[in-house]
Amino acid sequence: MNTQAADAVGSRKLRADAERNRLRIIDAARELFAERGLEVSLDDVAERAGVGVGTVYRRFTNRDELIVGVLAEHLTQVAERARLAIQDPDAWQAVVDVLTLVGTSMATDRGLAALIMRIDHEHPDIKSAKSILTGQLTKLYERAMDAGVLRPDLAPSDFFGIFTMLAALADVTQPTVPDAWRRFLELILDGVRATGRTTLSVPALTDEQILEIQCARRDAQR
Structure with missing residues (x-):
């Protein structure tokens, strides 16, 4: 595989991983909103989603x-x-x-x-x-x-x-x-x-x- 093709594959993998993380964050937030109301922290969401807090903040800078x-x-x-x-x-x-x-x-x-x-x-x-x-x-x-x-x-x-x-x-x-x-x-x-x-x-x-x-x-x- 040439360098350009490898870069394209790597880019698609990164996008797929990012989308999976986005959906995990959203699913976790929906669960917490239903359980506790809207006053949950992004740290709580990160913990429920099983991702790093930085991953949440890269997607959503605030609640x-x-x-x-x-x-x-x-x-x-x-x-x-x-x-x-x-x-x-x-x-x-x-x-x-x-x-x-x-x-x-x-x-x-x-x-x-x-x-x-x-x-x-x-x-x-x-x-x-x-x-x-x-x-x-x-x-x-x-x-x-x-x-x-x-x-x-x-x-x-x-x-x-x-x-x-x-x-x-x-x-x-x-x-x-x-x-x-x-x-x-x-x-x-x-x-x-x-x-x-x-x-x-x-x-x-x-x-x-x-x-x-x-x-x-x-x-x-x-």
Whole structure:
């Protein structure tokens, strides 16, 4: 192998190693944000990721940059998974899959809501990632509308409201009934569908569960 070829191979290896480290840092940060909130240190992230502190600081000079990196990567991953789901030949099933995908990410990643509240939504990386995800949701919407499977007065911006409702519901019910949000997603899906109704897969909340949820919410705010 000549010197130029060897340099090219070495450069690719360095880029691959750097990308693996970046993803390890982001995964570690997401875990810690979910466990402890956003006030974790970059040292904590380095320890969880199993990399040197210098490696973290080379990528993210402060916590705000790390928060941007975590959310941008999350949005990018969701957009890619949405792109794959949209390829389902059944337009309605694609809607179900994408809304379930986003609902699951909102419900199971407990640090995500805090990230969204803290983030600078005008940051170029966030705007770019949101634009890609919005593009996939628009494709989903237009295809489903063309297929006649969505109610005709549904607007693309309604997805924002749906995801916000699911996130809020998951936040209050997760400690008591972690899957409760799925029942309400199914109700929402029936509400946006042009025709037909589905059988709800999750039972309704009991009075006892509602009381427990309300008490937990009260105690958390004290």
